[in-house]
Ligand SMILES: NC(=O)C1=CN([C@@H]2O[C@H](COP(=O)(O)OP(=O)(O)OC[C@H]3O[C@@H](n4cnc5c(N)ncnc54)[C@H](O)[C@@H]3O)[C@@H](O)[C@H]2O)C=CC1
């Protein structure tokens with residue numbers, strides 16, 4: 001492709017399935033040449049199970065596309081999402097497999113699954129089954145591809161915008177306005193009263209799952225102000241002290257930067273006023289209760305035993321890290337908010 005002439009990098013592209021559905025193939029047997037890169041990865045890591053969920057990196061995408069009657073021109077829609085340790089560029093491409101209006105409408109999901117000897121699975125599921133590095137690549141791909149899909153036209157001129165080679169921006173040719181991918185800051189806070197932590201449920205959460213309290217930053221707010229406002233709005237508590245823990249890119253609902261904090265409220269000021277327009281439930285949990293759930297944090301196990309009434313976000317979610325941190329280091333020194 002002329003677009004990438006002059007780079008020494010061999011393009012490795014993983015297949016992305018349009019809009020929130022699926023980005024990963026569950027590779028079972030990695031014999032096909034098309035999966036050569038995946039096969040190499042498997043043989044390097046001897047402990048890996050063959051059934052493990054992995055991103056399918058396609059070393060010979062152009063050949064595969066031509067097999068399915070596709071013009072390799074669609075590779076120009078791919079976006080740069082990272083780089084291997086060997087400095088090979090990784091691109092992601094949205095194949096638009098479910099879209100009848102897409103230029104790729106002739107690509108059939110079932111045929112591609114057969115060719116890849118795998119199956120597409122839901123992105124939300126995949127993110128929690130992959131290793132951290134692959135999950136991060138996938139999260140970047142999802143957010144970037146969705147952003148491009150939603151910014152096809154200039155909001156000033158109404159003219160089509162044009163993606164640059166790497167996909168780091170779009171430009172309106174008629175007025176040279178440059179559009180950059182957006183990230184919305186979200187604070188996620190684990191509130192504690194010193195001995196218990198506050199966990200909440202939104203109606204959209206999977207059944208039985210509780211998490212930390214989250215909310216989007218409003219324009220003009222500092223992170224500290226967002227934390228205070230969200231906690232006051234959603235459960236009616238006043239934050240006494242607050243400290244930052246970590247952050248994570250999260251591709252839902254679009255592209256957010258999750259900023260994780262621990263907050264404490266004053267002992268004696270712990271009565272909850274749950275905002276039922278935002279939350280389905282909120283409750284205080286003891287360290288022992290939370291530690292028990294963390295130890296066996298698999299919803300299906302819990303259903304079988306019936307012993308644990310709730311479960312927590314999976315390991316990869318920053319909420320999980322926050323909760324684990326609180327269980328393991330209850331006395332980390334907080335800073336005044
Ligand atoms: N990775 C993790 O562990 C967790 C991640 N989250 C994420 O945090 C996000 C925010 O949490 P919520 O409690 O839902 O936020 P929230 O408490 O701010 O309420 C969501 C509402 O805020 C409004 N809103 C304001 N700015 C928005 C924007 N830029 N994009 C979308 N909606 C906006 C919308 O009306 C939306 O319905 C969720 O979308 C969820 O994906 C939530 C919990 C755990």
Ligand SMILES: [Mg+2]
Nearest residue numbers: 213214215278
């Ligand atoms: Mg919220």
